[in-house]
Amino acid sequence: MTSPNPLLRKTLVLLERARKEQRAPIWGLASNLLRRSAVAKVEVNVGRISRIVDDGGALLVPGKVLGTGRMEKKVVVGAFSFSTAARSKIIASGGSVMSIEQFVRAHPKGSGVKLVG
Numbered sequence: 001m002t003s004p005n006p007l008l009r010k011t012l013v014l015l016e017r018a019r020k021e022q023r024a025p026i027w028g029l030a031s032n033l034l035r036r037s038a039v040a041k042v043e044v045n046v047g048r049i050s051r052i053v054d055d056g057g058a059l060l061v062p063g064k065v066l067g068t069g070r071m072e073k074k075v076v077v078g079a080f081s082f083s084t085a086a087r088s089k090i091i092a093s094g095g096s097v098m099s100i101e102q103f104v105r106a107h108p109k110g111s112g113v114k115l116v117g
Helices: 006-022 025-034 046-052 084-092 100-106
Strands: 042-045 058-066 076-082 096-099 113-115
Touching (some): 006 100, 046 058, 046 084, 076 084
Parallel strands (some): 042 058
16 A cells, blocks of 8 residues: 555554454454445444444444444544544444554453444
8 A cells, every 4th residue: 555644554554464463364354444445435324323332332443434324332442643623422322433553452352342344
């Protein structure tokens, strides 16, 4: 990948290292989703997150979380980026938001993590 975005390159390297070191295929899948072209990037609304994750669950979005919909569950969401509205709604519901780097550190093996793609 020859992206001019240094944060994206750093995140891709982090995911690949975590995949190899932890033998956790979920980080490789996340890396592949994050590599997608701009047209195919992952974008997920908080309403969809609320529908697919159980209360207290953890979800990784290898893309951007957008603020459309209602968040009614306390969830941990890791993503490459968040809109201001999405960040506010997740935190207001008692959940937490993390960068992908923070999320991988918190869930190194990837067990119990859902991946949206």
